[in-house]
Amino acid sequence: EKKIRRIDSAKDKSRAREKDSDRLKVEENVFDVPTLKILYTLSNKGVIKAMGGSISTGKEANVFYAEGPDKELAIKIYRIASSTFRAMDAYIMKDPRFTNIRNKKRDIIFAWTRKELQNLKRAKSAGVRVPEPILAEKNILIMEFMGEKEAPYPLLKNTHLENEEAKSIFDIIVEYMRLLYKKANLVHADLSEYNILIDPNNLTPIFIDMGQSVTLEHPNAREFLYRDVQNILRFFSRYGIKDKPEDLFKKIQAE
Ligand code: ATP
Numbered sequence: 091e092k093k094i095r096r097i098d099s100a101k102d103k104s105r106a107r108e109k110d111s112d113r114l115k116v117e118e119n120v121f122d123v124p125t126l127k128i129l130y131t132l133s134n135k136g137v138i139k140a141m142g143g144s145i146s147t148g149k150e151a152n153v154f155y156a157e158g159p160d161k162e163l164a165i166k167i168y169r170i171a172s173s174t175f176r177a178m179d180a181y182i183m184k185d186p187r188f189t190n191i192r193n194k195k196r197d198i199i200f201a202w203t204r205k206e207l208q209n210l211k212r213a214k215s216a217g218v219r220v221p222e223p224i225l226a227e228k229n230i231l232i233m234e235f236m237g238e239k240e241a242p243y244p245l246l247k248n249t250h251l252e253n254e255e256a257k258s259i260f261d262i263i264v265e266y267m268r269l270l271y272k273k274a275n276l277v278h279a280d281l282s283e284y285n286i287l288i289d290p291n292n293l294t295p296i297f298i299d300m301g302q303s304v305t306l307e308h309p310n311a312r313e314f315l316y317r318d319v320q321n322i323l324r325f326f327s328r329y330g331i332k333d334k335p336e337d338l339f340k341k342i343q344a345e
C-alpha cells in the first residue's frame with residue numbers, strides 16, 4: 091500500500107512538472123488503469139522499489155526514472171490511448187517473428203514492447219552498449235537507467251565535443267552498427283543523434299530506442315541501414331568527418 095502511494099505520488103510529481111496542458115493530457119493517457127495495475131504488481135514483486143519523475147515524453151512512449159532493488163531503472167511506457175501506432179504497423183507486420191499477432195492496436199503495442207526488449211538483448215549479446223534490458227510486460231519495458239543520480243546521460247545531440255572526441259565516438263558508432271548487422275542480424279532503423287546517449291565518464295556512445303529495429307529478413311532492412319548511415323554522417327559532418335554514405339554502408343556489411 092505504501093508502494094502504491096509512492097507510485098501515485100510519482101504520478102502526481104510528473105504531472106506537476108508538466109505545466110503545458112498538451113503534455114498534461116499525455117501524462118494522463120500514460121497511467122491508465124491496466125498500466126497502473128502492472129506497475130503495482132511489479133512493485134509488489136520488488137522489481138520496482140520506487141517510481142521517480144518523468145525523463146521524457148515522446149510520440150509513442152513516456153520514460154520514467156525508477157529505483158530498482160539494486161540499481162536505477164528506466165521505465166518506458168508505451169501509451170495505448172494516444173500513440174501513433176500506424177508507423178509501428180509497417181515495421182512489425184513484415185517481421186517474421188511477429189506475423190501471427192492479431193491486428194489490434196493493443197496487441198501491436200505489446201508486441202512492439204516485447205520486440206524492443208528482444209532487440210536490446212540481441213544488441214547487448216553482440217557487444218553493443220545498450221541499456222541492459224530487464225523485462226517487458228504488456229506496454230511496459232524496464233531497463234537499466236543510463237545515467238547517474240537520477241540524471242540521464244546526455245543525448246549525442248546535446249553533447250559538446252572536440253573533433254578528436256567526435257571522431258572516436260563516430261568510430262565506435264560505426265563498429266556498433268557493424269556488430270548489430272553482423273552479429274545481431276539487426277538494423278537499428280532509427281539511429282541518429284537523438285537515439286544515442288553519451289557516457290560522459292569515458293565519452294562512449296550508448297544506443298537506445300530499439301523498438302523499430304528490424305532483422306535483416308525485413309524487406310526494407312538495407313534501406314533503413316542506409317538511412318541510419320546518412321543520419322550519422324550528416325551529424326558528424328560538422329566535426330570534419332566526410333566519409334561517403336555508400337562506402338560506410340558497404341563497410342558495415344563487409345565480412
Ligand atoms: P518514441 O519514438 O515513442 O517517441 P522515444 O524517442 O520517446 O520513443 P526513447 O528514445 O527510447 O523513446 O527514450 C526517450 C528519452 O528517454 C531518450 O532520449 C533518453 O533521454 C531517455 N532514455 C531512454 N532510455 C533511457 C535509459 N535507459 N536511461 C536513461 N535515459 C533514457
Ligand code: MN
Nearest residue numbers: 148284285299
Ligand atoms: Mn527516441
